[in-house]
Amino acid sequence: MIRTDEGRRSSRRRAVLLISIPVIMLAMFVVPYTLLREVDAWYGSALFWMLATGAVIALNVILSADWED
Amino acid sequence: MPAEWVWTGVGVYVVLALAAAVLSRPGRSEDMSAYFLGGRRMGGFVSAMSYSATTYSAFMMIGLAGLTYAGGVGALGFELLYLCGVTLVLVFGPRFWRVGKRFGFITPSEMIGHRYGSRSAGATTALASCIFLIPYAAVQLAGVGYLLSGMTGDAISFTQGTLLAMALAIVFAMVAGLRSVAWTDSLQSVLMIIGATLVVIVVIWQFGGLGAFFDGLAEQPGAMSVPGEGYFTFSTFLALTLPWIFFSISNPQVSQRLFTPGSMKDLRRMLLGFLVFGFIYTFVSVFWGFAARLHFPDLESSDMATPTLLGSELVPTPLALIVMIGILAACVSTIDSIMLTLSSTLSRDVYAAVRPRSSERGQLRLGKLALPVIAGLAYWFAHLELDLVAVLSVSASAGLLVLVPPTVGAFFWKRGTAAGVIVSVVVAGALVFALEATGTLFLGQGSGVWGLLVSVLLFVGVSLLTRPPRDRAEEFIAASRRGRRETSDDDAALAAQR
Incomplete structure (x- = not known):
């Protein structure tokens, strides 16, 4: 029973992490064209896109950690 | 940069790459899996470098820098x-890998044909891949032409550059199939990332x-x-971005690497x-694009941003030469991968569909014969000398977006049918082709947006009106989800049956 609950929690955590990737990508479309539209400097869209990509790469590292033969 | 320097650099690269190609050869590759997939035994590092080299090419260092410039x-x-x-790849990678191992697939089109129970569906996706990938390979050839002519002030002509890249791609693909391609790719990737990063450091200092x-x-x-x-504009951004987001599953030269x-x-x-x-x-x-923009604001074509930067006093000549050879190698590594994928696709999915009793050896022979033919077609396209390398490259990948719905459906929608695959690929593919050929921007959106939308609607609509191969879908999806350990006992038997 405990293992089942753990399994469910793990699946839920995995699903949340996985879904956060398309959410971040959607933000990469929307934020630069709205909130950062007038920020014409390196700390505007450029920094946002790079940080968002860093987050996506980190999520890939976490979500593929259990890939085993 | 003097042409003699460039030719010397090219000579050194050819010798090193040929050595890597020959060293990669483990013996005679007598079957399709050994030749086109490296026997499904490729290591992680070489796979990563080769995947990078196949994906990133003339487009990055010339096209993307040009796009930044513009x-x-x-x-x-x-x-x-x-x-x-x-x-x-996080979602589809393990699934491709498992079904590839279980059913012995060589190409993504073969996988589609098997999953939907129809060789015609496989052949249709195979032909669509050829139609859209050959212009994409041509973009890479054109990239070499721009690079060499730009850096030597036309001492090495556009034609000489494209001929050189074509010849190298044929040789690297012929030596040992995927193994020689992957090893030469790895050499190029390591060289490129070090050289290109050094250029950034030097230019910042300058x-x-x-x-x-x-x-x-x-x-x-x-x-x-x-x-x-x-x-x-947002429409331009969306039209450029959308095809590339799905690149890892829409473009067979990279999705095949998942096997x-x-x-x-x-x-x-x-x-x-x-x-x-x-x-x-x-x-x-x-x-690089920004550096060229600041230092050379009046270039005639944005595609000349990188060649001009490398040929300028900002970058020391030996470093510029190393990077230039790296870009040349990057173009070649993309072209030879595309050639390899298309030749396996033609022999496995088209030739074998027409002649179902053809032997593995016969298919391999035909695949090797197809390599120079595909290269010749790409060379012809390259000589159309279209202006912005990046835009043409994205247009070609927009066409391959029509393969996304059948691929996603294969793993996640049991109701998908072969008729849905064929109709969606043919009609949406033709739509993308027509929009590109006429330069039409319907409602301000690029061809990829419409191609993807129409292919989703047709794939779902036609599938719902036709009968799905339920047993095949159940078996395929179960195999894609199960771990290797559970299936390892019957892997060999199933692969042998095919």
């Missing part, structure tokens, strides 16, 4: 969104530091925001290695 920071967002799209570099950009209003100066790692750990190394490589490479390419 449109500013939007180019960074476009390319980073593509990189994030490779996350699809500009007087990072602060001076950003001060220069601050004097160009709109360079660091979107739509900025107006090039990257090749020796283990799931190797697959993981391939994915993560590529993401890190891509992040650095994107930053470097965009930086």
Whole structure:
């Protein structure tokens, strides 16, 4: 029973992490064209896109950690 | 840069790459899996470097730098969104790998044909791949032409550059199939990432530091925001980005690589290695575009941004030569991978569909014969000398977007049918072709947006009106989900049956 609950929690955590990737990508479309539209400097869209990509790469590292033969 | 220097550099590269290709050869590759997939035993590092080299090519260092030169920071967002799209490998990578091992698939089209129970569906996706990938290979050839002619002031002509790239691609693919391609790719990737990063460091130093570099950009209003100066309208950004987000599953020369790692750990190394490589490479390419923009604001064509930067006094000649050879190698590595994928596709999915009793050896022989023919077609396209390398490249990949719904459906929608695949690929593919040929921007959106939308609607609609291969779908999807250990006992038997 405990293992089942753990399994469910793990699946839920995995699903949340996985879904956060398309959410971040959607933000990469929307934020630069709205909130950062007038920020014409390196700390505007450029920094946002790079940080968002860093987050996506980190999520890939976490979500593929259990890939085993 | 003097042409003698360039030819000497090319000579050294050819010798090194040929040595890598020959060393990669483990013996005679007598079957399709050994030749086209490296026997499904590719290691993680080589897979990652080769995946990177296949994906990143003339487009990055010439096209993306050119796009940055022309449109500013939007180019960074476009390319980073593509990189994030490779996350699809997180979902599809293990599934491709498992079904490839279980059913013995050589090509993604073969997988589609099997999953939907129809060789015609496989042949249709195979032909669509050929129609759209040959122009894509041509883009890479044109990239070499621009690079060599730009850096030598036409001492090496566009034609000589494209001929050289074509000849090298044929040789690298013929020596040992995927193994020689992957080893030469790895050599190129390592060389390129080191050389290109050194250029960034040197150019920043030449500009007087990072602060001076950003001060220069601050004097160009709109360079660091979107739509900025107006090039990257949201429609343009979407039209460029959308095909690239799905690149990892729509383009068979990269999705075929999901069949090749020796283990799931190797697959993981391939994915993560590529993401890190891509992040650095994107930053470097965009930086080059900005550097050219600041130092050479009046270039006739944005595609000349990189050749001009490398040929200038900002970059020491030996370093520029190393990077130039790296770009040449990057173009070749993309072309030979595409040639390899298309030749396996033609022999496995088209020839074998027409002649179902053809032997494995016969298919391999035909595949090898197809290699120079595909290269010749790409060479012809390259000589159309279309202006903006990046835009043509994206147009070609927009056509391959029509393969996304059948691929996603194969793993996640049991109701999908062969008729749905055939109709969606043919009609949506023809639509993309027509929009590109006539230069039509329907409702202001690019061909990829319409191609994807129409292919989804047709795939779902026609599938719902036709009878699905339920047993096949159940078996395929179960195999894609189960772990290797559970299926290992019957892997060999099933592969042998096929």
